[in-house]
Amino acid sequence: MTDPKQMMAPKSAKIAAGAVVCVESEVRGDVTIGARTVVHPKARIIAEAGPIIIGDGNLIEEQALIINSYPENIMPDSEGVEPKTMTIGTNNVFEVGCVSQALKIGDNNVIESKADVGRNVILTSGCIIGACCQVNTCEVVPENTVVYGSNCIRRVQSEKPQPQTLQLDFLMKILPNYHHLKKTVKASGTPLRN
Amino acid sequence: MASLLQPDRVIYLVRGEKRIRAPLSQLYFCRYCSELRSLECVSHEVDSHYCPSCLENMPSAEAKVKKNRCANCFDCPCCMHTLSTRATNIPAPLPDDPTKTTMKKAYYLACGFCRWTSRDVGMADKSVASGGWQEPENPHAQRISKLIEYYQQLAHREKQERDRKKLARRRQCMPLAFSEKYGLGTRLQRQRPGAPISALAGLSLKEGEDKKEITIEPAQALDEVEPLPEDCYTRPVSLPEVTTLRQRLLQPDFQPAGASQLHPRHKHLLMKRSLRCRKCEHNLSKPEFNPTSIKFKIQLVAVSYIPEVRIMSIPNLRHMKVSLSPASVFGTAPAALGVNVASELEDSSHHLCPFCSIVAFRKSNKIGFFIKVIPQKEEDADVTVTFRMRHDFRNLAAPIRASEEGGDAPPEPIWLSHHVELRLGPLAA
Numbered sequence: 011m012t013d014p015k016q017m018m019a020p021k022s023a024k025i026a027a028g029a030v031v032c033v034e035s036e037v038r039g040d041v042t043i044g045a046r047t048v049v050h051p052k053a054r055i056i057a058e059a060g061p062i063i064i065g066d067g068n069l070i071e072e073q074a075l076i077i078n079s080y081p082e083n084i085m086p087d088s089e090g091v092e093p094k095t096m097t098i099g100t101n102n103v104f105e106v107g108c109v110s111q112a113l114k115i116g117d118n119n120v121i122e123s124k125a126d127v128g129r130n131v132i133l134t135s136g137c138i139i140g141a142c143c144q145v146n147t148c149e150v151v152p153e154n155t156v157v158y159g160s161n162c163i164r165r166v167q168s169e170k171p172q173p174q175t176l177q178l179d180f181l182m183k184i185l186p187n188y189h190h191l192k193k194t195v196k197a198s199g200t201p202l203r204n
Numbered sequence: 205m206a207s208l209l210q211p212d213r214v215i216y217l218v219r220g221e222k223r224i225r226a227p228l229s230q231l232y233f234c235r236y237c238s239e240l241r242s243l244e245c246v247s248h249e250v251d252s253h254y255c256p257s258c259l260e261n262m263p264s265a266e267a268k269v270k271k272n273r274c275a276n277c278f279d280c281p282c283c284m285h286t287l288s289t290r291a292t293n294i295p296a297p298l299p300d301d302p303t304k305t306t307m308k309k310a311y312y313l314a315c316g317f318c319r320w321t322s323r324d325v326g327m328a329d330k331s332v333a334s335g336g337w338q339e340p341e342n343p344h345a346q347r348i349s350k351l352i353e354y355y356q357q358l359a360h361r362e363k364q365e366r367d368r369k370k371l372a373r374r375r376q377c378m379p380l381a382f383s384e385k386y387g388l389g390t391r392l393q394r395q396r397p398g399a400p401i402s403a404l405a406g407l408s409l410k411e412g413e414d415k416k417e418i419t420i421e422p423a424q425a426l427d428e429v430e431p432l433p434e435d436c437y438t439r440p441v442s443l444p445e446v447t448t449l450r451q452r453l454l455q456p457d458f459q460p461a462g463a464s465q466l467h468p469r470h471k472h473l474l475m476k477r478s479l480r481c482r483k484c485e486h487n488l489s490k491p492e493f494n495p496t497s498i499k500f501k502i503q504l505v506a507v508s509y510i511p512e513v514r515i516m517s518i519p520n521l522r523h524m525k526v527s528l529s530p531a532s533v534f535g536t537a538p539a540a541l542g543v544n545v546a547s548e549l550e551d552s553s554h555h556l557c558p559f560c561s562i563v564a565f566r567k568s569n570k571i572g573f574f575i576k577v578i579p580q581k582e583e584d585a586d587v588t589v590t591f592r593m594r595h596d597f598r599n600l601a602a603p604i605r606a607s608e609e610g611g612d613a614p615p616e617p618i619w620l621s622h623h624v625e626l627r628l629g630p631l632a633a
Binding site: 138140156158159164165166167168169171 | 283319320324
């Protein structure tokens, strides 16, 4: 396809200074990662159908999958498909093995292990999607909602979950001791020289 | 296929007071009566109480006083998970110098599953890690205890009158059950002859307490009832604030309708029970006393004594056509037992399957054989094969009668026969 827009979109990840992204993680496509974000090894962030912008202070654990993929009934090469940007806010936690395709995620959310968030869900802030819960609806999840249980019942909690600052600090100190990190690239496009 | 090993595929029949069909893994074998027993034909007795989260053993008397609740652990009122205590640092003014603040630890209860916290209901953070949490008291507690005392006294008085009448008429002894009006049910009393009825004693009074008369005033009906709020029909229901029926009924004292009144309750204790054969009064299953141990002191389960039949594979079953279905019999140690399989004529609810069994292979403790299946009914959902299995059983536990020569005679094997049903599933199209 000789679409000039697609030729100009950068295909490499832009990792802000202060973020810790392990080399063993898979970051494909146009992905922007904010400061103080930790991406564990074996995490996968795949921007197929559009760019992904990840904010600051997020924690993306092993085998988590954040994917901006084409909706199932649309072929990748068909005309008229605009690349939609996936935005992820600050202080979110993507626990081990979760799958997130939600296009818009706010701040302070927690997606627990093996949870599955569909493409048409919009998480506001303070939401907790419990372990193994699948949320495939087409809705805006209100603030401070907890989805839990095998039937995905919901309740509203009184306060948002605490940001994992202690854990983030610990990981930013320890992970570089055991893993190589991906080079940070400033958002303007010029790579840092070591 | 793992579905062939599902427990409900092979069912054994237990001939007790009722005819019960259950898989072998759920049955017990009384080796003194040499019969299978199911959970319904044994008597259950409470061994010990323990808390499932802190695994603390509690004597029965203490459990009765605490209403079978643990003293340390709490249940989440929202999802019934165990609550954990979390600590935060809050600034608090020093007692001697109000201007300076120091960090003090404050504790609150939180649920890891549904993220409920004790702050949701308005319970203040406590400064002690454990023991600071109180359950709200039932507003009707006094009236209830007074009513219970009154009825205890009434029952005691009636029992005395009846006993006096019994002696006067000089009749045969009436069964013990009739003299206790508000005591245990008669069935439970009958099954424990001679055993003291301790922790389950209902409302029996102690002797010598009938001196003071207790009077109660009857409940009074009120004419005026609180009116419903005006927007009762028009206000939209906010689902997160309404409690579910299950949450409500777990707190029968209050049954709150609003989620902001759901207080945590102490965790319910679990109990270890021992099972006893009703005919010979021997123990079939007796667990260890320690709550952390899962072993048994006495464990007479059926799988260790009765050979187990397993379906090896299910062929395509067609109406009125013969199929061969392989099955195997797993014996228990010690090996060397003889097994006979014969067909059994049953009532018409099962499929009559005249078959002949052929031993296909033998291997250590396993025998494989074929069952010829001819489904009789066309549209039935489940093809069931029933047969009778006989095996010999050496009772190593029974006392060996000393023979006259003085030598030890080996225990005589007795032949036990069991009625087994195999569920082979639906007919193939």
